[in-house]
Amino acid sequence: MPAADVSLPVSDQPAALPRQRRKEARPAELTTAALELFITNGYAATRLEDIAAHAGVSKGTLYLYFESKEALFKAVIREGIVPVMAQGAELIDGFSGCSADLLRHLILAWWQRVGETPLGGVPKLMMSEAGNFPEVAAYYAEAVITPGRDLLRRVLVRGMVQGEFRALDVETAIDVIFAPVLMLLIWRHSMGACGCRTHEPQAFLATHLDLVLNGLAADIVAAA
Amino acid sequence: MPAADVSLPVSDQPAALPRQRRKEARPAELTTAALELFITNGYAATRLEDIAAHAGVSKGTLYLYFESKEALFKAVIREGIVPVMAQGAELIDGFSGCSADLLRHLILAWWQRVGETPLGGVPKLMMSEAGNFPEVAAYYAEAVITPGRDLLRRVLVRGMVQGEFRALDVETAIDVIFAPVLMLLIWRHSMGACGCRTHEPQAFLATHLDLVLNGLAADIVAAA
DNA sequence: AATAAATTACTGACTGGTCAGTCATAATAC
DNA sequence: GTATTATGACTGACCAGTCAGTAATTTATT
Structure with a gap:
């Protein structure tokens, strides 16, 4: 993710965290797990629960960092x-x-x-x-x-x-x-x-x- | 699952019609419609109802000619x-x-x-x-x-x-x-x-x- | 040729399972 | 003690696949 992200077309950054501190560690682990599963199973056939499990967290946690499955997908492509x-x-x-x-x-x-x-x-x-x-x-x-x-x-x-x-x-x-x-x-x-x-x-x-x-x-x- | 599966690699022919007459016209129209939609939307994102509608028949009719969505997909690839x-x-x-x-x-x-x-x-x-x-x-x-x-x-x-x-x-x-x-x-x-x-x-x-x-x-x- | 019976072709409302997304509650940190 | 972070049971939409029923067509009967 480029730091100075001036008006990108696709912009669903984590964003979920309202303000203050943001833990950058977790999202990286999540996108890594997501990348792996998206690649092996394809987007549609990959369940969010599996991604979460693969990253060692629960499904709910995913939604703390990504608004939706689609937002997660975008992040995977962007960071990857x-x-x-x-x-x-x-x-x-x-x-x-x-x-x-x-x-x-x-x-x-x-x-x-x-x-x-x-x-x-x-x-x-x-x-x-x-x-x-x-x-x-x-x-x-x-x-x-x-x-x-x-x-x-x-x-x-x-x-x-x-x-x-x-x-x-x-x-x-x-x-x-x-x-x-x-x-x-x-x-x-x-x-x-x-x-x-x-x-x-x-x-x-x-x-x-x-x-x-x-x-x-x-x-x-x-x-x- | 094919009935008399004489060890073909992929063999889900129409087969639905038990014996006697078989109308070859219909399946071709169905696979044509399916090909078009599979190509534009991908397999997962294509609804069988849409394929049926696109071919001018109802969803049920699809199942007279193809055992399942997967069988239809195989037929599309095979005939195509x-x-x-x-x-x-x-x-x-x-x-x-x-x-x-x-x-x-x-x-x-x-x-x-x-x-x-x-x-x-x-x-x-x-x-x-x-x-x-x-x-x-x-x-x-x-x-x-x-x-x-x-x-x-x-x-x-x-x-x-x-x-x-x-x-x-x-x-x-x-x-x-x-x-x-x-x-x-x-x-x-x-x-x-x-x-x-x-x-x-x-x-x-x-x-x-x-x-x-x-x-x-x-x-x-x-x-x- | 008209009618009835049988067979074949098709339909679309329904079901059961799946899964993205939510939220009340719990754990943990501070 | 309260703020933050995490959880997983739950919900509602969606859709593959079913099936009881209808329409069309063919065959048999008079």
Whole structure:
């Protein structure tokens, strides 16, 4: 949850506590438990009682911190994802190698910091529930997807400016390039969770990067 | 629970009509209506009454043809997707051009025959509900995903054998290559359905194919 | 051809279980 | 002792699934 939250579209902060002291510890435990259950069962199939039990409190306690199931869901999405983004920007800023390596590092880092953690369930959850929670989807698009795309755009533009990458439609390329990474993640949290064959993430990402970096590579004119 | 369950993976055929005449017309209308509503609202949020109303019958009638909501869901998945696959095989068999064109044609044809039709909602629906219906997911994997991957494998192997494509891990490449197409589809049926910016499918697919075919292309040795 | 009987197709009010959300009460802190 | 924090039994809405009954259609009878 960004601290200086100036007029966000989705704003169901805990709020329940009327004034004075607020214990920040409890809500975090609750959203953690909620995230886990939402991800494994889906939103509709997750009972609030189970979330409460999972966090070691009673159902009533949930309502001290969240107005409703929907508010809890929003909080899960909000707290779950936003913090990660800043790190990506730093990675790009402090990178001096070639753009191909930068792209590789960025994607592998994202996989390590999101894909392999509990947060990895959020994108699939969001996809599944976007239709039922359009405002949350809009918030997610603004707070997660847009900044994420910005990072990738910087890398692609960097590569093109430096003559390492071919010129192609950047806005489209961003999503084409990230799609396999997202699919890998979504797959693991849907079909993968029920016995279906799953790819080794490292091998999958390696093949993807191999293919993409070859596809992006500018013709090496110097070779003549 | 199926009556004479001769060990099919998923087998909840209409079956309700005990013997003699069976009207095949009605079930098709029902699954069509169900598909539409499941896709827009999700499984849990779709009321059987709405499906019935949408098909112009009463709720009771639904139960003449389907044992339960779950059986209806299975039927929707089953009838919805399977028929398409055979056409792909024909396309490959009767193709004489280069493998790059074949891949392009296959993907564009799939988009046209699935992506742009109501069937396009099935993959996202399946992803969302796989966790809650593992048997359906297993059936889907066997009846849709495996045959689909077989098609792509044939194209890739063809290209490699003929020296048009670089050699790389085929099993992984299959999924890497199809992932952006799937994501395009999933996106349109989730975030895209609630006001978020969406790609022009043709442009997206063109960029994807451009990138992939360049990435796949064997170094043209003849150029020296 | 008209009528009755039998079969099939459909209906929608009803039931039983589930679960989000409430609130009177209890435990704990201060 | 009183203010804060937590509880879990309770309520009311919701909806999958049922079933006694009605309508339509087919078959049999005269």
